[in-house]
Amino acid sequence: MMLAIVASGNPIKQRSALLAFQDVFGPDIEVKGLEVNSGVGAQPLSDNETYRGARNRARQARRAAPEASFWVGIEGGIADTERGMEAFGWAVVLGAKGEGASRSNTFLLPPAAAMAIRAGGELGPVMDQLFGQHNSKQKAGAVGLLTDGIFSRQALYQQAVLLALIPFLKPELYFPPN
DSSP: OEEEEESOSOHHHHHHHHHHHHHHHOSOEEEEEOOOOOSSOSSOOSHHHHHHHHHHHHHHHHHHOTTSSEEEEEEEEEEEETTEEEEEEEEEEEESSOEEEEEOOOEEOOHHHHHHHHTTOOHHHHHHHHHTOSSGGGTTHHHHHHTTTSSOHHHHHHHHHHHHTHHHHSHHHHSOOO
């Protein structure tokens, strides 16, 4: 059985990875969570910082659990753009042959959330306050709250992990022999 370590204690991130890995490799995959530090701020504030957080998480998981077949870092972030404040996530998957990475879909945050984040808030608690929820980042997340559950944080991250697995589906195209 293949083992993948998800560098997070968040059950949404673990479930997202499990479903993506099952889509690619079938049911014989075990996913375990492992709390690690992302090495970036609690609320990543740019595309690059969010990517770095995901990659840092995957690398720390590999150091902590070298017996696994894959190590997955997932990091949610935001970026202020000319369109408004956007939210998204990055998934980085490390394997024996190399690395895959993908950014999730992106969605605009409401102005009230953007203002609270610019004042130093973190997306999860800000959205909890706006919607009268508790710990939504371990449930539907901001995207789930904003879409009335039509699209969830799990779906957002599952898609990113699945796309990060492309190099492992087509290793001959991504990891040529030495």
